[in-house]
Amino acid sequence: MPHLGRKRIPRKVVMRTSTKSIVHAAQDGGYAVGAFNIFDGLTLRAVVHAAGEKRSPAIVQVSARTAKALGPRFLARMFEELAAGSDVPLSLHLDHCPDLELTRAVIDAGWSSVLFDASHLELAEAAEQTARVVSWAHPNGVDVESEIENIVGVEDGVGSDALAHSYADEELVRVARETGVDLLAPHLGTAHGQYKLPPVLLPQRVSHLRRLTDLPIVLHGGTGLKPEEFRSFISAGVSKINVSTAVKHAYLDAMEESLGSAREAGRREPLPILGEVERRVVDTVASFLELFGSAGRAGGER
Numbered sequence: 550m551p552h553l554g555r556k557r558i559p560r561k562v563v564m565r566t567s568t569k570s571i572v573h574a575a576q577d578g579g580y581a582v583g584a585f586n587i588f589d590g591l592t593l594r595a596v597v598h599a600a601g602e603k604r605s606p607a608i609v610q611v612s613a614r615t616a617k618a619l620g621p622r623f624l625a626r627m628f629e630e631l632a633a634g635s636d637v638p639l640s641l642h643l644d645h646c647p648d649l650e651l652t653r654a655v656i657d658a659g660w661s662s663v664l665f666d667a668s669h670l671e672l673a674e675a676a677e678q679t680a681r682v683v684s685w686a687h688p689n690g691v692d693v694e695s696e697i698e699n700i701v702g703v704e705d706g707v708g709s710d711a712l713a714h715s716y717a718d719e720e721l722v723r724v725a726r727e728t729g730v731d732l733l734a735p736h737l738g739t740a741h742g743q744y745k746l747p748p749v750l751l752p753q754r755v756s757h758l759r760r761l762t763d764l765p766i767v768l769h770g771g772t773g774l775k776p777e778e779f780r781s782f783i784s785a786g787v788s789k790i791n792v793s794t795a796v797k798h799a800y801l802d803a804m805e806e807s808l809g810s811a812r813e814a815g816r817r818e819p820l821p822i823l824g825e826v827e828r829r830v831v832d833t834v835a836s837f838l839e840l841f842g843s844a845g846r847a848g849g850e851r
């Protein structure tokens with residue numbers, strides 16, 4: 550073939566750390582890694598900056614609704630750009646996704662990991678679909694978090710307020726082993742969103758599951774828990790903690806306050822307002838990193 554003078558463009562490789570390796574390092578070190586739901590470039594940058602400021606690993610997490618709205622490839626490119634400029638371990642994770650097609654698109658876009666949410670399905674179907682996701686994900690170097698029991702509460706249009714499926718610990722571990730998943734999200738008494746009543750928390754379930762399996766255990770519904778409640782989950786063996794509502798509230802509260810003062814002062818410049826919002830989100834994320842014991846733990850996971 551004659552050379553036509555066109556340069557071959559190398560296939561782009563997404564810069565990322567494996568979620569599994571970040572979370573296993575946390576499990577070994579006795580702390581938890583925060584997974585923070587972002588919904589735009591500002592919140593994505595804020596999580597990356599907070600992790601850098603605190604010398605902490607962190608997981609940038611995206612709801613299925615946000616992944617659909619912004620597109621898996623666009624989000625992967627934004628993440629890649631920011632992660633390349635950071636020297637702490639960061640991964641990009643798809644949160645609760647019951648949609649096989651979107652899960653596949655995220656795997657193809659080169660994200661670090663996905664949470665395939667099969668909690669609305671009966672056990673046999675949940676196991677079959679989860680195993681199918683693992684068979685797509687693993688050959689592409691993508692880790693899989695599994696949820697076959699539902700975590701109560703609706704978040705970004707996914708979930709239910711009633712506990713529909715729950716299983717014995719042994720059954721949960723058996724399905725996780727058979728499907729080959731990398732992280733396990735059991736029901737632990739927490740719920741997504743703000744608590745209406747004090748939750749009945751189940752750190753003892755984490756201790757029992759940890760005796761049955763080495764799979765990292767994920768705590769959902771981080772917003773609204775007290776520091777001592779986080780500590781009891783972490784000492785029982787939780788190594789990934791999800792926080793979404795607190796990020797949204799920090800963003801919206803700061804936005805309202807900054808817009809209010811700009812209006813009073815007659816200022817009509819968006820960038821200073823967005824700068825204040827970003828600072829508030831950075832501080833919020835940073836305070837969770839301190840609480841989870843991951844500050845100062847950025848290590849050799851890459």
Ligand code: 13P
Pocket residue numbers: 586644645704740741742743768769770771772791792793794795
């Ligand atoms: P919160 O919105 O309660 O922080 O829960 C986040 C979560 O678990 C995302 O999966």
